[in-house]
Amino acid sequence: MRASNETDGGATVEAQGSGETHSFQAEVSRLLHLMVHSVYSDRDVFLRELISNAADACDKLRYEALSRPELLADDPELSITLAIDKANGTLTVSDNGIGMSRDELVDNLGTIARSGTHAFMEKLGQGEGSPKLIGQFGVGFYAAFMVAARVDVTSRRAGSDEAWVWSSDGTGTFTVEPFAGEDAPKRGTSIRLTLKEDAKDFLEPWKIEQVVRAYSDHVAIPIRIATIEQKDEEPRQINNAAALWMRPKSEITEEQYKEFFGAIAGIYSDPALIIHYRAEGRHEYTVLLAVPSEQPFDLFDPERRGRQKLYVRRVYITDDAEFLPGYLRFVRGVIDSEDMPLNLSREMLQNNPLVAQIRKAVTKRVLSELKKTAEQNSETYGKIWSAFGAVIKEGLYEDMERRDELFEIARFRTTTSPEGETRSLKDYVGSLKTNQTAIYYVAADDATKAAAAPQIEGFKARGIEVLLLTDPVDNFWTRTALGFDGKPFRSVTQGAADLAGIPVEKSDEATESDAQDKPALGTLVAAMKQTLGDAVSDVRLSDRLTSSPVCLVADVQGMDRNMERLLAKQKPGAKHSQPILEINPTHPMVTGLAKRAKEHGVSDEISDAAWLLLDEAYVLEGEPVPDPAAFARRLSGVMARILG
Ligand code: ADP
Numbered sequence: 001m002r003a004s005n006e007t008d009g010g011a012t013v014e015a016q017g018s019g020e021t022h023s024f025q026a027e028v029s030r031l032l033h034l035m036v037h038s039v040y041s042d043r044d045v046f047l048r049e050l051i052s053n054a055a056d057a058c059d060k061l062r063y064e065a066l067s068r069p070e071l072l073a074d075d076p077e078l079s080i081t082l083a084i085d086k087a088n089g090t091l092t093v094s095d096n097g098i099g100m101s102r103d104e105l106v107d108n109l110g111t112i113a114r115s116g117t118h119a120f121m122e123k124l125g126q127g128e129g130s131p132k133l134i135g136q137f138g139v140g141f142y143a144a145f146m147v148a149a150r151v152d153v154t155s156r157r158a159g160s161d162e163a164w165v166w167s168s169d170g171t172g173t174f175t176v177e178p179f180a181g182e183d184a185p186k187r188g189t190s191i192r193l194t195l196k197e198d199a200k201d202f203l204e205p206w207k208i209e210q211v212v213r214a215y216s217d218h219v220a221i222p223i224r225i226a227t228i229e230q231k232d233e234e235p236r237q238i239n240n241a242a243a244l245w246m247r248p249k250s251e252i253t254e255e256q257y258k259e260f261f262g263a264i265a266g267i268y269s270d271p272a273l274i275i276h277y278r279a280e281g282r283h284e285y286t287v288l289l290a291v292p293s294e295q296p297f298d299l300f301d302p303e304r305r306g307r308q309k310l311y312v313r314r315v316y317i318t319d320d321a322e323f324l325p326g327y328l329r330f331v332r333g334v335i336d337s338e339d340m341p342l343n344l345s346r347e348m349l350q351n352n353p354l355v356a357q358i359r360k361a362v363t364k365r366v367l368s369e370l371k372k373t374a375e376q377n378s379e380t381y382g383k384i385w386s387a388f389g390a391v392i393k394e395g396l397y398e399d400m401e402r403r404d405e406l407f408e409i410a411r412f413r414t415t416t417s418p419e420g421e422t423r424s425l426k427d428y429v430g431s432l433k434t435n436q437t438a439i440y441y442v443a444a445d446d447a448t449k450a451a452a453a454p455q456i457e458g459f460k461a462r463g464i465e466v467l468l469l470t471d472p473v474d475n476f477w478t479r480t481a482l483g484f485d486g487k488p489f490r491s492v493t494q495g496a497a498d499l500a501g502i503p504v505e506k507s508d509e510a511t512e513s514d515a516q517d518k519p520a521l522g523t524l525v526a527a528m529k530q531t532l533g534d535a536v537s538d539v540r541l542s543d544r545l546t547s548s549p550v551c552l553v554a555d556v557q558g559m560d561r562n563m564e565r566l567l568a569k570q571k572p573g574a575k576h577s578q579p580i581l582e583i584n585p586t587h588p589m590v591t592g593l594a595k596r597a598k599e600h601g602v603s604d605e606i607s608d609a610a611w612l613l614l615d616e617a618y619v620l621e622g623e624p625v626p627d628p629a630a631f632a633r634r635l636s637g638v639m640a641r642i643l644g
């Protein structure tokens, strides 16, 4: 998050003559430390980061100049120049883009601008200070300190008459002072890196060219190289600078796509899926989007913008037009319209009917491409789903209109899916048991817990598949979903299980209802109900248990057990509904208790057992027992009776 101006970028300031010394925000210092100690092979990325910032600055200026053409004035051709000065050991990256004012220098370069950075550093920090991941993420301006002992940024905001210099050696402080030299840049930013002793290879033009080709070939602004020795020659362009999305698919290599998404979207792993097409007809536009194969570190950051960039006839307009719904926010890329007006303000975009139409069409296309991948390439789709399934599922309750389509591409771990594989709802519905009328699920914090829930024993015994839901969003969509293919979703921890009509498959665990002493069990249930009073809303015999003696279930109205647990954690003390205690009529402990209840009536033994069984049910849910002291007293009593 950008710090506000009052806090001056979270920095402390000391005036020093005309300049000022500031401390970096604490997070910046940590990131700088990681940068400085980064692995050698990752260092190339500093150039990609500086070029990408320079290109953004040019795009921003071009956009502002649409309404204020005087900003481009006598220097209309935007470009990026990489200047090598071997004698002084410096590499300078300059652009004639938007530039930065003094305050922007302090805010943008002294503060972590990106709100996901914190999470990113946590991740990096875990790896014993060897941040191997750096190259895979957009790490921003600070990457300069991977190669530079000192960085001097001179900048003049377009239209301003003052230029400022920001300097730092990357060890905790930076200075900002007015530009005092001879020829101040007319506009834009110039970043001079005084290279470290072991980074002098970046003074070789071939090395620079190689890195630019690898990472920035399709940055749509010309990148030129210049050396002090050849001062009088025109700088030579070293990138392609063409809008890749305008070229036919058949002419683009995988490497080029990869480089492109690295440059414009910070996706540095191989994209899992690339969607590239030209829409013709009523409206003409080109779409080039990618689904990454890995989660970006800021996936769940609601403030992260720049998911899809809008261009109008190759001119960058904005990156917050939101061409896709929030649950597809991991899809990144470019949409370039031929028909929209160039002088479209960002605010106007919100209500532009053309934008709305493109949004609809592109969303449809992305979903159909995902579906195609799911059907034809389950390995790739498996990667996409494991990285982004939790996000796509947000659509199950946000986007009613497309819910059925989303159900088709949703994948689940289930009680019958082989380790590491998932099943679709179509698979599920295709293997329903005779008389099974619902799609059953169990929600828990993780799959192991979900699979171990006592409530699913009876389902397993009958060979009924149960979805194992472990994402927080699962608690929400399951409450509003109407069903799939006419089958409602039912939590196994809620309501009656209704399993009587489906025969048990494994005969050794069979519920021999004939052998049950119904009257004795009835007496036990009544005795337990009386003992437990308000602690439960009911006690009943279960057909969902085979090996555990007890479990808790929730009423069919209201929420399932997992949701109840979540709410209880969030609002301890709030009133919540009492669970139903189900007991397993085939468990020896239960049959034994039933026999006693029939023979001796309700005794202290039976009531102690009732409370202990309730406590056991909580323990089986992974929850603390409601009254530990009473639990301990009863348990000791029972043990003493056995031993005595
Ligand atoms: P990001 O590019 O993700 O915002 P960076 O750390 O790369 O993060 O850059 C921080 C900010 O500094 C940018 O958002 C931009 O506002 C500013 N900035 C960096 N380089 C330039 C430049 N060459 N011209 C103008 N502004 C720049």
Ligand code: MG
Pocket: 049, 052, 053, 140, 141
């Ligand atoms: Mg950047």
